[in-house]
């Protein structure tokens with residue numbers, strides 16, 4: 001791999017040693033993301049002014065230096081790994097947040113934490129619904145680049161549904177603005193939406209204008225249990241068919257509940273250990289909630305094996321414990337996890353549940369599954385032991401079978417995490433050559449020298465063959 005020493009020296013002269021870092025600690029920290037795949041960059045660049053990004057990109061184009069934009073590095077897909085070395089563009093220094101309380105808009109710089117945006121919105125009486133579990137760490141730039149989702153997706157939507165306008169730099173270094181701080185904008189091609197979900201390959205986001213909604217006055221939580229997964233999925237469809245729109249509708253299968261219960265040392269429904277559950281949260285005005293509660297309780301009576309409603313926030317928090325605990329607790333079933341984030345269309349829920357049970361049996365692996373039922377986004381966690389070659393092979397086969405199945409059902413290989421490096425072997429299952437050709441043509445048009453986040457999405461990368469760094473993150477098991 002090239003060392004880009006000369007170009008790095010030139011960049012340092014232009015931006016200064018405080019912005020262009022080459023010390024071992026900085027290079028090491030920017031070499032990996034949450035995928036734990038590591039490649040050392042030549043420099044880490046931490047701009048303190050927006051214009052420095054334009055300078056960097058122009059120089060990168062002149063000297064053919066790869067540039068990998070980076071927020072907090074929480075992506076699980078390897079999308080922030082500087083695969084071909086070069087410069088990591090760390091945006092954490094640009095983190096200002098302003099709320100226009102009259103217009104219901106947030107003006108946010110790329111490095112701002114999503115959780116901080118939510119807090120700033122709440123302080124002004126507004127609500128920013130996109131809520132990835134990584135929200136206390138991940139940045140708005142990263143969320144825009146990955147079109148991050150979360151538990152609120154079914155009712156409110158994902159990051160894309162809240163982005164009004166973006167500012168930033170083309171890969172060639174020109175500053176651009178996609179949209180204005182007005183909710184409507186029909187002037188020209190919509191390149192704003194092209195940037196959203198482009199995983200840092202079509203431009204660098206520096207600023208976003210985000211739409212806010214009025215904060216719901218009240219919330220109500222209900223935990224329901226079911227005899228098996230198929231009954232739970234069938235019940236969820238009945239709920240949506242009844243036109244009930246919960247703010248949150250989280251499903252946990254038997255294995256996920258069993259893991260959480262063993263971590264909590266209690267059963268959530270006495271006498272019914274390890275039953276699949278659906279955790280519902282309604283949000284809205286007191287009047288809206290009154291009617292919705294009635295409908296949901298009638299639904300639970302008719303469909304669930306058991307249900308528990310929270311009378312206050314403390315009780316709600318107790319019901320939430322099973323969801324919060326399940327992900328970390330899965331490591332009792334294996335020391336390695338393939339956390340897939342597939343989507344399944346509502347009409348195929350029961351078929352998918354039956355198929356997944358067969359996959360568990362044929363692979364002989366634990367595959368605890370949980371996720372967001374209102375938008376069909378399920379986290380299928382394939383657990384295995386790293387030191388057992390047969391389990392590694394079985395996990396590799398299981399993930400391929402899973403991807404083929406969801407595509408055949410009309411679903412997606414990723415609902416929120418993106419492609420990065422980890423999902424590159426499956427892109428062709430989802431997309432035809434014509435579709436991939438169109439995506440590559442866009443990339444070529446915007447980034448003719450191919451310097452922005454190269455090696456992602458289109459080149460097949462065999463994550464299985466890669467060594468991983470041993471590192472623990474503050475967000476592990478969130």
Ligand SMILES: Cc1cc2nc3c(=O)[nH]c(=O)nc-3n(C[C@H](O)[C@H](O)[C@H](O)COP(=O)(O)OP(=O)(O)OC[C@H]3O[C@@H](n4cnc5c(N)ncnc54)[C@H](O)[C@@H]3O)c2cc1C
Nearest residue numbers: 071072073074075079132133139141142145149200205416
């Ligand atoms: C514990 C945990 C829970 C998670 N939960 C969820 C979840 O519920 N929902 C969900 O959707 N995801 C989730 N994720 C995945 C991850 O948090 C999201 O993809 C998030 O959007 C990444 O943000 P980041 O700031 O860490 O970006 P990074 O990981 O640093 O980068 C991610 C991608 O965005 C690009 N990028 C970053 N900043 C910019 C920018 N300013 N301009 C252009 N490109 C940029 C990078 O090049 C890279 O391709 C989770 C991850 C973890 C570890």
